[in-house]
Amino acid sequence: MKRVAVITGAASGIGRGMAERFAAEGMTVVLADIEEKPLFKLETELRDKGATVLAVKTDVSNAQDVENLATRTIDAFGAVHILCNNAGVVCSRPIWEHTIADWEWVLGVNLWGVIHGIRTFVPKMLSQNTECHIVNTASILGLIRSPGQGVYKVSKHGVVALSETLADELAQINSLIQVHVLCPGWVQTGILNTERNRPDSLQNPETEVDHTVTGGFIRNAHVEMQAGLLPAEVAEHVVNAIQNGVFYIHTHPEHKTWIQARMEGIVE
Numbered sequence: 001m002k003r004v005a006v007i008t009g010a011a012s013g014i015g016r017g018m019a020e021r022f023a024a025e026g027m028t029v030v031l032a033d034i035e036e037k038p039l040f041k042l043e044t045e046l047r048d049k050g051a052t053v054l055a056v057k058t059d060v061s062n063a064q065d066v067e068n069l070a071t072r073t074i075d076a077f078g079a080v081h082i083l084c085n086n087a088g089v090v091c092s093r094p095i096w097e098h099t100i101a102d103w104e105w106v107l108g109v110n111l112w113g114v115i116h117g118i119r120t121f122v123p124k125m126l127s128q129n130t131e132c133h134i135v136n137t138a139s140i141l142g143l144i145r146s147p148g149q150g151v152y153k154v155s156k157h158g159v160v161a162l163s164e165t166l167a168d169e170l171a172q173i174n175s176l177i178q179v180h181v182l183c184p185g186w187v188q189t190g191i192l193n194t195e196r197n198r199p200d201s202l203q204n205p206e207t208e209v210d211h212t213v214t215g216g217f218i219r220n221a222h223v224e225m226q227a228g229l230l231p232a233e234v235a236e237h238v239v240n241a242i243q244n245g246v247f248y249i250h251t252h253p254e255h256k257t258w259i260q261a262r263m264e265g266i267v268e
């Protein structure tokens with residue numbers, strides 16, 4: 001049986017890079033994203049290249065949608081071997097100024113999206129009793145401390161803690177599921193245009209948005225992102241980690257000094 005990979009946030013950036021790479025490796029790919037147009041465009045593109053592919057419109061912050069994603073996958077292909085909980089959004093301003101809508105949106109997608117993925121897919125993978133892999137996309141910001149992107153950072157530290165616990169508990173029961181947590185530095189993607197995915201129900205009232213703060217972050221980030229990796233390079237790291245049983249996937253080894261500084265601060 002061909003291996004089946006489910007990727008959330010597959011229509012753009014890192015998710016798209018993983019989908020293209022997995023399809024090139026001959027896997028069946030299930031693409032999940034909230035943005036319909038690029039999602040179904042990618043489905044057509046991959047199918048034209050000969051891949052077995054299914055696109056399922058999914059809002060990962062919605063438990064029912066993730067349940068539907070799993071059902072559609074199992075109905076179509078009978079199993080799931082790789083799950084990439086990758087969809088993500090970002091916003092930035094001083095942490096005490098974030099609105100309830102900011103917290104609900106970013107934690108809803110970045111943290112609850114992964115929680116829904118785990119709650120839905122792990123029991124199915126356990127019952128299959130075949131080798132499986134779960135790749136949760138966190139960030140280097142899930143491993144370090146710094147000012148800025150506070151809500152995002154809370155979500156990504158949460159994804160790291162969730163992944164560590166999941167890996168340790170699955171090891172405890174000798175399961176065949178391996179967990180990996182992807183912690184990239186800058187990657188050239190659509191994330192700085194992230195507000196395109198904010199639902200109407202979680203928009204900030206105009207008066208509450210400090211465009212100078214968020215806008216300043218976005219302007220600086222554009223410069224840094226230009227020096228970032230390509231999504232295909234990140235996909236290469238992911239494939240290597242799956243093949244070699246690597247848990248923490250670092251894409252920018254130079255950032256390890258930041259992690260070390262945080263850890264030394266904690267221990268001291």
Ligand SMILES: NC(=O)c1ccc[n+]([C@@H]2O[C@H](COP(=O)([O-])OP(=O)(O)OC[C@H]3O[C@@H](n4cnc5c(N)ncnc54)[C@H](O)[C@@H]3O)[C@@H](O)[C@H]2O)c1
Nearest residue numbers: 009012013014033034059060087088139186187189190191
């Ligand atoms: N780009 C970077 O520099 C970088 C660095 C570290 C971590 N990350 C993480 O990588 C992941 C992918 O982001 P990216 O950089 O490729 O950005 P991107 O904007 O190119 O891709 C994110 C995808 O997630 C989708 N998405 C957003 N909300 C969703 C929802 N509610 N349900 C389903 N899909 C949704 C978007 O439509 C988009 O296709 C995110 O978790 C992000 O936090 C990115």
